[in-house]
Amino acid sequence: MRISVRVNGDEASGDVEPRLLLVHYLRQTLGLTGTHWGCDTSNCGACTVLLDGVPVKSCTVLAVMADGHAVTTVEGLATSDGLDPVQEGFMQEHGLQCGFCTPGMMLTARALLDRDPDPDEATIREAISGNLCRCTGYENIVRAIRWAAGHPAAEVAKEASL
Amino acid sequence: MTTTERPADSDDLRSPAGNPLGFGRMLRKEDARFLRGHGRYVDDVVLPGMLHGAILRSPYAHARILSVDTTAADAHPGVKAVITGKTLEGLNLAWMPTLSGDVTAVLATDKVRFQGQEVAFVIADDEYTARDALELVDVEYEPLPAVVDARHALDPDAPVIRDDLDGRTDNHIYDWEAGDAEACEAAFARADVVVAEDMIYPRVHPAPMETCGSVAYMDKVTGKLTVWTTTQAPHAHRTVYALVAGLPEHKIQIISPDIGGGFGNKVGIYPGYVLSIVGSIVTGAPVKWMEDRSENLMSTSFARDYHMHGEIAATKDGKILALRVNVLADHGAFNGVAQPTKFPAGFFHVFTGSYDYPAAHCKVTAVYTNKALGGVAYACSFRITEAVYLVERMVDCLAFELKMDPAELRMKNLLRPEQFPYTSPTGWVYDSGDYPRALAEAMRIAGYDELRKEQAERRAAAARPGADPSAPLMGIGLSFFTEAVGAGPRKHMDILGLGMADGCELRLHPTGKAQLRLSVQTQGQGHETTFAQIVSHVIGIPPEDIEVLHGDTDNTPFGLGTYGSRSTPVSGAAAAVAAQRVKEKARIVAAAALECSVEDLEWEHGRWYVRGDPESAKTMAELAMAAHSALELPEGVEGHLDASVVYDPPNLTYPFGAYICVVDVDPQTGAVKVRRFIAVDDCGPRINPMIVEGQVHGGLADGVGMALMEVIAFDSDGNNLGGSFMDYLLPTSMECPSWELGMTVTPSPHHPIGVKGVGESATVGSPAAVVNAVLDALGLRHADMPFTPAMTWRAMQGRPMRPDLAIE
Numbered sequence: 001m002r003i004s005v006r007v008n009g010d011e012a013s014g015d016v017e018p019r020l021l022l023v024h025y026l027r028q029t030l031g032l033t034g035t036h037w038g039c040d041t042s043n044c045g046a047c048t049v050l051l052d053g054v055p056v057k058s059c060t061v062l063a064v065m066a067d068g069h070a071v072t073t074v075e076g077l078a079t080s081d082g083l084d085p086v087q088e089g090f091m092q093e094h095g096l097q098c099g100f101c102t103p104g105m106m107l108t109a110r111a112l113l114d115r116d117p118d119p120d121e122a123t124i125r126e127a128i129s130g131n132l133c134r135c136t137g138y139e140n141i142v143r144a145i146r147w148a149a150g151h152p153a154a155e156v157a158k159e160a161s162l
Numbered sequence: 163m164t165t166t167e168r169p170a171d172s173d174d175l176r177s178p179a180g181n182p183l184g185f186g187r188m189l190r191k192e193d194a195r196f197l198r199g200h201g202r203y204v205d206d207v208v209l210p211g212m213l214h215g216a217i218l219r220s221p222y223a224h225a226r227i228l229s230v231d232t233t234a235a236d237a238h239p240g241v242k243a244v245i246t247g248k249t250l251e252g253l254n255l256a257w258m259p260t261l262s263g264d265v266t267a268v269l270a271t272d273k274v275r276f277q278g279q280e281v282a283f284v285i286a287d288d289e290y291t292a293r294d295a296l297e298l299v300d301v302e303y304e305p306l307p308a309v310v311d312a313r314h315a316l317d318p319d320a321p322v323i324r325d326d327l328d329g330r331t332d333n334h335i336y337d338w339e340a341g342d343a344e345a346c347e348a349a350f351a352r353a354d355v356v357v358a359e360d361m362i363y364p365r366v367h368p369a370p371m372e373t374c375g376s377v378a379y380m381d382k383v384t385g386k387l388t389v390w391t392t393t394q395a396p397h398a399h400r401t402v403y404a405l406v407a408g409l410p411e412h413k414i415q416i417i418s419p420d421i422g423g424g425f426g427n428k429v430g431i432y433p434g435y436v437l438s439i440v441g442s443i444v445t446g447a448p449v450k451w452m453e454d455r456s457e458n459l460m461s462t463s464f465a466r467d468y469h470m471h472g473e474i475a476a477t478k479d480g481k482i483l484a485l486r487v488n489v490l491a492d493h494g495a496f497n498g499v500a501q502p503t504k505f506p507a508g509f510f511h512v513f514t515g516s517y518d519y520p521a522a523h524c525k526v527t528a529v530y531t532n533k534a535l536g537g538v539a540y541a542c543s544f545r546i547t548e549a550v551y552l553v554e555r556m557v558d559c560l561a562f563e564l565k566m567d568p569a570e571l572r573m574k575n576l577l578r579p580e581q582f583p584y585t586s587p588t589g590w591v592y593d594s595g596d597y598p599r600a601l602a603e604a605m606r607i608a609g610y611d612e613l614r615k616e617q618a619e620r621r622a623a624a625a626r627p628g629a630d631p632s633a634p635l636m637g638i639g640l641s642f643f644t645e646a647v648g649a650g651p652r653k654h655m656d657i658l659g660l661g662m663a664d665g666c667e668l669r670l671h672p673t674g675k676a677q678l679r680l681s682v683q684t685q686g687q688g689h690e691t692t693f694a695q696i697v698s699h700v701i702g703i704p705p706e707d708i709e710v711l712h713g714d715t716d717n718t719p720f721g722l723g724t725y726g727s728r729s730t731p732v733s734g735a736a737a738a739v740a741a742q743r744v745k746e747k748a749r750i751v752a753a754a755a756l757e758c759s760v761e762d763l764e765w766e767h768g769r770w771y772v773r774g775d776p777e778s779a780k781t782m783a784e785l786a787m788a789a790h791s792a793l794e795l796p797e798g799v800e801g802h803l804d805a806s807v808v809y810d811p812p813n814l815t816y817p818f819g820a821y822i823c824v825v826d827v828d829p830q831t832g833a834v835k836v837r838r839f840i841a842v843d844d845c846g847p848r849i850n851p852m853i854v855e856g857q858v859h860g861g862l863a864d865g866v867g868m869a870l871m872e873v874i875a876f877d878s879d880g881n882n883l884g885g886s887f888m889d890y891l892l893p894t895s896m897e898c899p900s901w902e903l904g905m906t907v908t909p910s911p912h913h914p915i916g917v918k919g920v921g922e923s924a925t926v927g928s929p930a931a932v933v934n935a936v937l938d939a940l941g942l943r944h945a946d947m948p949f950t951p952a953m954t955w956r957a958m959q960g961r962p963m964r965p966d967l968a969i970e
Contacts, residue, residue, distance in 0.1 A: 017290070033206040034199015036422070038371050039455040043887035046371055074199035087197040091189055094852045097860065098686030099196030100203065100371040100422030125895040132887070134371050134423045135686045137859030138895040 003067035007032070008076030016063045022056075023047040025063035026073060034074035034103050038132075045131030048104030049073050055111045057130075074103035077110065085148040085156045086110050095144030097135035105131045109145045118149050175767055177704030183767060184699030187852045191706070192690045201420040207377045207390045209448040213242055215441050216292035217434060217457065218282040218299050220274035223310070223532040223880020224321065225303040227270060227281070234298035235284055240291035242445050244299065245283040245437065247271035255440060257326075258406050261430060261657055262506070264335075264497035265326075266535060268433045274303070275323055275495035276534045277882050278460030280433040285441045285449055308532040308880035309333060311967060312469060312492035315529035323495055323530045333530040335497050340511035340588045341486070341523035349484035349521040353475035357559045362946045363548050364965045365467040365492070365533070365874045366867075367459050367890060368540040370685070372422020374462055375452035378438040382446060388415045391435055394424040394683055395723025400715045401660060402431055407439070418713040424685035425864075425925075426539030429500045429725050430463050456885045463500070463536030464874060467492040467966070468510075468548045474556040480566050482575045484521035485514060487552055491528040491537070498535035500725070501544045502655040502662065508538055508545030509646050511588040515553035516597050516644045516818060517575040522587040532880045541864060541925035543645050544726050554641040554930035555944065562943045568640050568934065569610060573601060576642065583911075590646055592816045593910050593918075595844070600906045601642060604820035604842040607904045613638050613824060634826035634835070637939025641821045643927035646814045647919040648731025657722060663810040664728075665719030666736035668744055670803040672790040674703060674783025678740075680712040681721020682733040687921060688853045689729065693737050695849050696915065700741035701748070702768025703782050719806065727817075727919035730849070731910075736809035738914040743805035748785040751803070754795050755780055755788045815910045815918040819843040823931040827939040832955030834870055834936055836897065841928070842904035845920035846913070855903055858924045862901050865928025867893040869936070869947050877968045 004013035005025075012030055026032045026049065037059055038046030047058040050072035077084040086109045089095065096102040105128060112119055112127040119127065124145045125138070133141060175183040182188055195201050232244040247269040250256040257265045270281050282299050286292035307321050314320060315333040324330050350356060376391035387409055393399050396416040404411035421428065434451045441449035453462070469490040475483045491507065493499065501508045507526040514522045538544055557575075561568040576597040577584055584592040605611075617636045624633055652661035667679040678697055680689065689712060694705035712718055721733060745765070752770035753760040756778055763770045771779030780788065789795075789803040824838040841858055848854045871891040874884035884890035909916030929947065936949045945957035946965050956963045 019290070027205075031208075032199070033203075034201075036203070036372070037205070038373070039887045041455070041886050041888050044371060044455075074197075078198060083197065091193045091197060094190065094856050096193060096196055096686075097688070097856055098371070098423040099192075099201045099420065102196050103199050106197075121900070129894045129896045132371065132892050132894060134369065134425065134863075134892065135860045136856060137861075137863035137901060138898050139859045139901050140856060142895065142900070 001064050003064055005066045006070040008072060018062070018064055020063045022058040022061040022063045022066055026058060032073050032075050036100055036103060043132065045104045045108065046101050048107050048131060050107050050111055053111060053114065055108045072107065074106060077106060082156060084110060085151045085153055086113065086145065088151065088156050089144040089147035093140045093144040093147050095136065095141045101131060101133045105133065105141060109148065112145070113149060177706060179704060179706045181705050182695065183702055183704060184695060185847060185849050188691060188695060188705060188850055190688050190691045191694065192688065203372055203420050203422055204375045204377060204390050204392050205452050207419070209377065209379060212377065212448040212450055213285050213287065213441070213445055214289040214292050215283055215285045215438055215449050215451040216289065216296055217280050217437065218284065218296045219457065219461065220270065220277060220279040220281055222274055222303055222305050223277045223308040224306040224323065225274050226306060227273060228302040228304055230282060231300040232282065234300065235295040238295040238298055240287040241284060241295045243285045243441065245269065245440060245444065250440065253440070255407065255436065258436060260496055260498040260535070261500040262497045266496035266498055268436050272326060276532050277880055278457065278534060283437040283441065285445055310532060310876050310878055310880050312490055312529055312531050315531050323532060335493055335528035335530060336506050338506045338526045339524065342521060342587065343523045345521040346484045346486045346523040350475045353483050354478035355476045355560065355563060356473060357556070357563050358471070358473045359556065359559050359944050360471050361555055361944060362964065362966055363466040363468045363470065363551055364947065365464050366540055366872045367464050367874055367884065368425035368427035369459060369890065369892060370423030370425055370427050373453045373455060373458040374428060374432055374434065376435045376438045377448055377450045378442040379448035380439065380442045386413045386415065387439065388417065389439060390417045390419060392421055392428045393418045394428045394685060394725050396683055396713060396715050397681055397720045398657065398660065398722050399431060402658065416715045418683050421683065421685040425541045426465065426725055427463050428685065429539065429723070430498060432462055455887060459874065459890050460882045460885045461534050463539040464534055465536065465538070465540035465542055466548060467537065470552050472552050472556045474560050476560055480564055480571050480574050482517055482519040484519060485553060485556060486523040487513060489524065489526040491526055492531050492533065493528050493537050494533040494535040495530055496535040497528070499537040500657065501538045502649055502657060504654065505544065509543065510545040510549045512546055512586065512590050512646050513549035513552050514586050514588060515550060516577060516642045518577050518581065519575070520587060533876065541861060541922040543647055543922045543926055544649065546645055547926045550641065550643040550926050551930045554934065558934045559943050569605060572640060572642055573598060576601065591813060592644060593813055593912060594908050595816060595818050596906060596908050597642065597818060600818060600842050600844055601820040603904050603906055604822050604840050607842065607902055608822040608840045610822065632830055635829055635939040637825045637827065637935040637937070639823045639931045639933065639935025639938055641927055641930035641934060644816055644818045645727065645923055645926055646816055647727035647922065648811055648815045649726050649728055650811060650814055652810045660722060662722050663808050664721035664733040664736045665808050666733060666740050667719050667806045668697060668737070668740040668804060670744060670786040672787050674707065674786040676703060676708045678708055678710050678737060679718045680710060680733050681719055682724040682729040683713045685724065687729065687857065688850065692849050692853060693734070696734055696737045697741045699915065700738055701745050701782050727921040730917050731815045731913060731919040732809060732811055734917055735811065735914050736807045739809055740805040740807040742914070743807065744803055747803055748782060750796060750799055751785045751789045752780045754793055812912050815913055817843065817845040817918040817920060817923050819923055819927050821927050821931040823935040825932070825935040825939055827936060827954060832951040832958060834949050834954060836866055836899045836932065838902060839899050840902045840904065841924060842906060843920060843923055844906040844908050845923060846909045846916045846918040847907055849917060854920050857920050858903055859901050861922065861924025862928050863893050863898050864925040865932055866897055868929045869932030869949060870897065871948050871950055873948050873965050875966050875968050883968055
């Protein structure tokens with residue numbers, strides 16, 4: 001099937017098998033290996049990407065379902081102005097260790113902050129409860145997202161340019 | 163100190179980039195690539211012409227293979243090769259040695275011995291095609307009765323699992339003992355109180371977020387084999403491949419790129435790795451194999467599976483006299499434990515724990531069952547997790563019988579600071595510790611007395627007529643752990659005959675920038691940052707100027723890898739010693755450059771200067787350039803500034819800690835909520851406090867997972883009931899509380915920079931604290947974890963379930 005997907009702002013199109021999973025389309029067809037695969041069953045969230053701004057687990061989305069939609073992966077988080085505040089927060093608060101869950105975790109966080117710019121700890125914990133992390137015990141991930149909430153994009157970009 | 167007050171940086175000196183010139187909080191160098199999705203994991207490796215392999219696995223726990231027909235699979239479009247046990251027999255590769263002196267099947271030939279065992283390997287143009295073709299491999303099985311319950315593995319009529327081994331007539335692997343049985347007997351005879359308890363540390367799985375896999379390419383022109391693989395021990399893997407397959411070791415390059423978590427799961431060599439190599443040899447193309455999550459949970463190294471019977475003896479006022487334990491160890495179908503050769507039960511015999519008593523004895527009997535192999539994995543410090551769980555549960559059982567506060571009982575029996583170095587009843591020499599201080603600190607952070615007061619009030623309220631039946635049951639649990647990490651001294655410790663010393667190379671470039679080459683392999687622990695800080699601590703050059711190289715056997719010195727919390731204790735010491743040697747060589751160069759004798763030089767962080775004349779000085783960067791220049795050096799002193807070290811640790815290091823957990827149990831559902839968790843860790847000086855805290859956080863989540871939800875159980879046919887993340891539950895952000903950390907600092911006297919290692923501490927120490935808290939809430943002496951709502955509910959009704967079997 002021929003599909004056309006807007007990935008990180010760029011148009012991608014081509015023929016895919018109807019059964020091809022979005023995660024494999026991103027990783028193998030487009031070479032965007034920042035999206036990871038972890039479980040097959042939508043439990044772990046390592047493959048989380050944003051589909052029209054909403055977090056989805058790309059291991060349970062077919063590539064053809066993304067036809068005509070916009071996908072954001074971790075490669076699309078940073079802009080020419082610098083890192084997204086979520087990325088900066090994960091670094092500042094040591095919100096990552098092995099880095100495998102990190103892309104999905106950060107995209108989930110980005111979507112949360114887009115709809116709730118100032119979430120409390122309980123809201124953050126609920127928002128990331130579909131993303132498993134085996135390294136951090138979640139503590140510093142929660143702090144990283146709080147950091148991002150306290151440092152809007154403009155401010156982070158300004159500091160980066162100094 | 164709590165986490166809300168960030169620890170002060172130990173080194174006030176700052177680099178141009180603002181990093182500490184040594185120890186202190188420093189953001190991680192490796193984060194830059196991970197944050198942008200530029201990490202490179204094995205599954206990200208793509209080579210020209212690369213093919214993809216998939217493994218056909220046994221649906222049965224125990225069955226004879228009557229035939230394997232690959233005709234249809236071979237004919238499937240896109241399939242390049244189908245490899246079976248028969249193919250491998252022709253190459254003498256159907257079996258391979260395990261890390262414990264046994265053999266295991268690469269692909270089954272005669273029988274399958276656990277559900278999920280490897281039977282055939284299909285190589286195709288892409289992964290989808292390879293997996294399609296698995297359906298077309300026709301295997302005829304004759305199912306056999308399975309040995310599922312370890313407690314019946316030695317029954318006279320139990321099916322013999324390992325009939326591949328000559329003369330084998332039962333499922334017994336070994337008996338192993340430590341300690342003094344007679345001294346124990348005498349101590350028990352004079353005890354006022356003896357408490358016995360049976361407990362299971364159930365089979366769990368490390369389940370790193372990245373599953374296991376490899377990409378192998380045998381270049382037939384050069385004869386070079388390159389394997390990108392998920393390994394915590396690249397050098398050990400290279401040597402094992404050389405030994406197993408007869409490949410020349412100098413033509414093997416193992417690359418472990420970024421690793422998505424290990425926790426012990428990526429120490430062993432799995433059939434899939436070998437099959438990707440065989441596949442590349444057969445097809446002439448690079449072959450990638452990545453397992454899926456079910457394959458990871460069902461076939462790769464599990465952890466624990468210890469059935470323990472403990473007995474503790476004490477005086478009536480709570481002085482412990484002796485502890486003894488009998489263990490039935492379920493090793494699965496092959497003995498594939500990864501641990502030092504002389505210790506078949508790992509370091510379990512450190513089970514006397516953190517307490518002062520003269521007599522202890524343990525006996526471990528290991529058996530085969532129709533389950534996957536493994537046993538030492540999941541951040542267990544070579545079975546110290548099981549040991550700590552045993553002793554910390556037994557101490558709580560004793561407190562229960564004595565009706566004594568478990569904190570008071572522990573304080574009464576903890577080793578005292580003046581007893582260190584302390585030789586334990588089973589022969590371990592604990593290097594240093596101040597245990598009462600750590601426990602007191604944990605109790606202070608927790609507000610222990612207030613917690614007990616609150617608990618008493620809640621219990622009183624619940625006992626009143628008309629009390630709210632849904633009011634949560636509050637429980638407070640403690641644990642105190644002592645670890646033995648940093649394996650290990652060469653004379654005592656080896657794996658497959660390879661001593662556990664670590665190599666390390668430090669090289670300063672002419673401009674004063676450095677490269678540090680390590681044998682250990684990070685899986686998220688932050689080595690690229692921490693090891694740069696170790697070198698910076700010793701020679702004073704900025705950590706951002708030190709590139710840490712690891713994970714590629716062609717570019718790093720030999721060593722046995724990262725597990726058992728050994729990186730900082732062993733390779734960290736190697737790095738510190740290498741830096742010390744560079745510093746001393748720089749002193750000679752400085753003497754030549756400043757035209758003085760080396761005795762006249764004094765060290766100030768980052769530079770040598772002439773005593774009494776601080777202006778006459780050379781920085782490390784200047785000395786690096788001088789060492790590479792035409793400067794005349796004393797006879798016998800070669801130029802350049804570098805050092806190569808092999809560090810053989812004189813002893814293990816012994817980190818310790820005190821943990822307190824507070825839970826609320828819903829009396830109407832059995833659901834357990836961890837309200838608070840306080841962890842005071844002493845791992846010696848903290849190189850990077852931020853990273854240390856992160857390591858502790860992760861381990862605490864592991865403890866909550868194992869205590870409350872993680873278990874791989876089996877039904878009576880040997881079907882694995884934990885084969886996906888829908889069944890094998892990991893803790894999420896909702897089950898984890900906000901951790902409250904504290905610290906004490908007791909340096910190791912024998913480590914060059916005093917550090918002890920921390921990677922596994924919290925995983926080792928925390929499960930007992932959670933379990934003790936749940937049982938305290940329920941008012942029970944013992945029930946087995948994991949305390950899922952169902953398990954907790956049944957325990958509350960006085961009808962506890964076994965966690966490991968789905969049969970009553």
